[in-house]
């Protein structure tokens with residue numbers, strides 16, 4: 001989806017919510033006191049939706065290591 005093409009129907013009619021983030025769907029509570037902000041991509045032809053945590057969150061090593069302490073990595 002980030003490439004601008006829907007993996008389900010191959011449409012290029014993809015939209016993202018942009019910034020600033022607001023509303024329940026724009027963040028994900030990951031621990032009792034931390035949340036990730038979410039970039040949402042939606043195909044406006046078939047409705048397929050993809051969500052990614054923001055690059056800002058991904059590059060925040062302190063935040064990521066805190067979350068890794070509480071989440072389980074798949075084997």
Ligand SMILES: [Zn+2]
Pocket residue numbers: 006007008009010011043044045046047048
């Ligand atoms: Zn689609």
